[in-house]
Amino acid sequence: MPEHTDKSGRAMVLQGAGQPLRLEERQVPAPGPGEILIRVTACAVCRTDLHLVDGELPNISYPVVPGHEIVGHAVDTGEGVVIEKGVRLGVPWLGYTCGRCRFCREQKENLCDEARFTGYQIDGGFADYVLADHRYCFPLPENYDDQQAAPLLCAGLIGYRCLRMTGQAQNIGIFGFGAAAHIVAQVAAHQGRSIFAFTRPADAAAQDFARSLGAVWAGGSEDDPGTELDAAIIFAPAGELVPRAMARIRKGGTVICGGIHMSDIPSFPYRRLWGERVLRSVANLTRADAREFLEIAPLVPVHTRITTFGLEDANIALDQLRHGGITGAAVLVP
Ligand SMILES: [Zn+2]
Ligand SMILES: [Zn+2]
Numbered sequence: 001m002p003e004h005t006d007k008s009g010r011a012m013v014l015q016g017a018g019q020p021l022r023l024e025e026r027q028v029p030a031p032g033p034g035e036i037l038i039r040v041t042a043c044a045v046c047r048t049d050l051h052l053v054d055g056e057l058p059n060i061s062y063p064v065v066p067g068h069e070i071v072g073h074a075v076d077t078g079e080g081v082v083i084e085k086g087v088r089l090g091v092p093w094l095g096y097t098c099g100r101c102r103f104c105r106e107q108k109e110n111l112c113d114e115a116r117f118t119g120y121q122i123d124g125g126f127a128d129y130v131l132a133d134h135r136y137c138f139p140l141p142e143n144y145d146d147q148q149a150a151p152l153l154c155a156g157l158i159g160y161r162c163l164r165m166t167g168q169a170q171n172i173g174i175f176g177f178g179a180a181a182h183i184v185a186q187v188a189a190h191q192g193r194s195i196f197a198f199t200r201p202a203d204a205a206a207q208d209f210a211r212s213l214g215a216v217w218a219g220g221s222e223d224d225p226g227t228e229l230d231a232a233i234i235f236a237p238a239g240e241l242v243p244r245a246m247a248r249i250r251k252g253g254t255v256i257c258g259g260i261h262m263s264d265i266p267s268f269p270y271r272r273l274w275g276e277r278v279l280r281s282v283a284n285l286t287r288a289d290a291r292e293f294l295e296i297a298p299l300v301p302v303h304t305r306i307t308t309f310g311l312e313d314a315n316i317a318l319d320q321l322r323h324g325g326i327t328g329a330a331v332l333v334p
Contacts, residue, residue: 007027007028007129008025008026008027008028009025009026009028009127009128009129010023010024010025010026010127010128010311010312010334011023011024011026011065011123011126011127011128012024012065012066012067012126012127012311012312012314012315012332013063013064013065014052014053014060014062014063014064014065014066015062015063016055016062017053017054017055017060018053018054018055019053020315021053021066021126021314021315021318023311023312026127028128028129029129029131030076030078031076031077031078031081031131032078032079032131033078033079033080034078034079034080034081034133034134034135035077035078035081035131035132035133035134036074036076036077036078036081036083036089036131036132036133036134036137037074037075037076037077037078037129037130037131038070038072038073038074038075038089038091038129038130038131038132038137039072039073039075039128039129040067040070040071040072040125040127040128040129040130040334041071041072041073041146041147041333041334042070042071042072042146042147042149042150042331042332042333042334043067043069043070043071043124043125043126043127043150043331043332043334044069044150044151044153044154044155044179044306044329044330044331044332045067045069045309045314045317045318045321045326045329045330045331045332046068046069046093046154046155046179047178047179047235047237047259047321048068048093048119048120048154048259048260048261049066049067049068049119049126049318049321050318050321050322051237051260051261052064052066052119052120053066053318056261057120057260057261059121060120061121064119064120064121064123064124065119065123065124065125065126065127065130066119066120066124066126066314067118067119067124067125067126067127067130067332068091068092068093068095068117068118068119068120068124068125068153068154069090069092069093069125069150069151069152069153069154069155070090070091070092070118070124070125070130070132070150070153071088071089071090071140071146071147071149071150071153072088072089072091072125072130072146073086073087073088073089074086074087074089075129077134080134081134083134087139088139088140088146089132089137089138089139089140090137090138090139090140090149090150090152090153090290090294091118091125091130091132091136091137091138091153092118092136092138092153092154092157092285092290093117093118093119093120093153093154093157093158093284093285094109094110094115094117094118094136094284094285094286094287095116095117095118095121095122095132095133095136096114096115096116096122096133096136097109097112097114097115098112098113098114098115101113101114107286107288108286109286109287110161110283110284110285110286110289111283111284115284117284118130118132118136125332126311126314126332127311127334128311128334135287136287138153138287138290138291138294139294140152140294141294141295141297141298142298143298143301144297144298144304147306147308147331147333148303148304148306149304150304150306150329150331151179151183151304151306151328151329151331152183152293152294152297152302152304153290154179154180154285155178155179155180155182155183155304155329156180156183156293156297156302156304157285157289157290157293158180158258158282158284158285159180159181159183159184159187159233159235159258160183160184160187160289160292160293160296161258161282161285161286161289162180162184162233162235162256162258162282163184163187163188163233164289165254165256165280165282166230166231166233166254166256167231167254168230169193169229169230169231169253169254170193170194170230171193171194171196171227171228171229171230171231172188172193172194172195172196172229172230172231172232172233173195173196173197173198173225173229173231173232173233173245173248173249174195174196174197174198174210174215174232174233174235175198175221175232175233175234175235175236175241175244175245176198176199176234176235176236176237176238176241177197177198177199177206177207177209177210177218177235178235178236178321178326178328178329179326179328179329179330180235180258181197181210181233181235182209182210182213182304182305182328182329183297183302183304184233185197185210185213185214185215186213186214186300186302186303187296187297187300187302188214189213189214189215190299190300194216194217195210195213195214195215195216196215196216196217196218196225196227196229197210197211197215197217197218197219198218198219198220198221198223198225198241198245199218199219199220199221200220200221200324201220201221201222201223202220203220203324205327206218206324206327207219209305209327209328221236221241221244222244225248228248228249228250228253229248229249229250229253230249230250230253231249231253231254231255231256232245232248232249232253232254232255232256233255233256233258234255234256234257234258234259234262235258235259236259237259237261237262237263238262238263239262239263239264239265239266240263240265240266242255242257242262242265242266242268242279243265243266243267243268243272246268246272246273246277246279247268247272249277250275251275251276251277252275252276252277252278253277253278254277254278254279254280255277255278255279255280256280256281256282257279257280257281257282258281258282260283304328304329305327305328305329306328306329306330306331307320307326307327307328307329307330307331308330308331308332308333309330309331309332309333310332310333310334311332311333311334313332314332317330317332
C-alpha cells in the first residue's frame with residue numbers, strides 16, 4: 001500500500017482573515033501527476049505569512065495552510081515524476097506558472113498571469129506533509145541542515161533577487177533588518193559592497209545584529225548614514241520608508257521595494273525622483289533566481305540565524321515576528 005493512503009498528518013490551517021491558525025489532523029494526500037509528496041522537516045516563517053493571516057493579500061482561498069520556505073524529503077511521487085524517494089528538496093513561494101503567457105515566454109515567470117503560490121493558493125509547509133509541483137522543487141546545498149536551509153527559500157531567494165536589481169551599486173541601504181536582510185547583507189559583503197542597515201528607531205539589538213553581519217553602518221530609519229547611497233532595498237512593509245529611502249539615494253540610484261504588501265506611500269516632491277532615480281518593486285522569484293542563489297549561498301557562505309518553534313507554536317512564531325522579536329528567521333519544525 002502506498003505510504004500516503006494510510007496516514008494522517010498535522011497542519012496549521014488558516015480559516016479566515018485575522019484568525020489564529022488552527023491545528024488540524026488531515027489525511028495525507030496522494031500526489032497527482034507531476035506532484036511530489038514531501039514530509040516537511042522545517043518551514044521558515046516569512047512576513048508574507050503575516051500579511052496572509054491578516055487578510056492583506058487579495059484572493060485568499062480559505063482554508064489555507066501557510067508556509068513557503070519548505071525543506072523536506074520526498075516520500076511519494078505522482079505520474080511523470082522521476083525522483084528518488086528520500087531525496088531532500090526545498091519548496092519556495094512560486095509554486096506554479098503556466099509556461100504559456102507572455103511573461104513566461106520572456107523568462108519573467110515571476111510575473112506569470114496564472115502563477116500560483118505556495119502557502120497562499122497552494123497549501124504550504126506549516127504541516128507534516130505538503131504536495132508540490134516537481135518543477136518548483138529544488139535540491140539544496142549539502143552544507144546546510146534542514147532548519148538552516150529553510151530561510152534560504154524566500155528570505156534568501158527574494159532578498160537575492162532584490163540585491164541583483166541594485167546592479168553595480170556599491171553603497172546599499174537596507175530598510176528593515178529581518179530575515180531577508182540578514183541574508184542579503186552577507187552576500188553583499190562577500191561581493192565587496194557596503195551595507196547600511198536602517199532599523200526601527202532605537203532598535204539597538206537589530207543594529208548590533210546588522211553590524212555583526214558586516215554592515216558598515218546601522219541606525220534608525222530616520223538617521224543620516226553620512227554618505228549618499230547608490231541603491232536601497234526596503235523589506236519593511238511601511239510606505240513612509242519609500243520617500244525616506246528616495247531622499248538617501250544619489251542621481252541614477254534605485255529604490256527597490258521587496259515586500260509583497262506595503263502600507264500606502266505618502267506623496268513626496270518630484271525632485272526626489274528627478275535625476276533618473278528609479279523606484280521599483282521586486283515580485284516573487286524565478287526558478288533561475290533559485291538555482292543561482294542556492295549555488296552562491298554556500299560559497300559566501302551564508303549563515304542563517306534561526307529561532308525554532310514546534311509546528312503547533314506557529315501562532316507564537318507569527319506573533320513574535322509581528323512584534324520584531326525575531327533576530328534572523330523563525331523556523332517551524334514539525
Ligand atoms: Zn516569503
Ligand atoms: Zn505564465
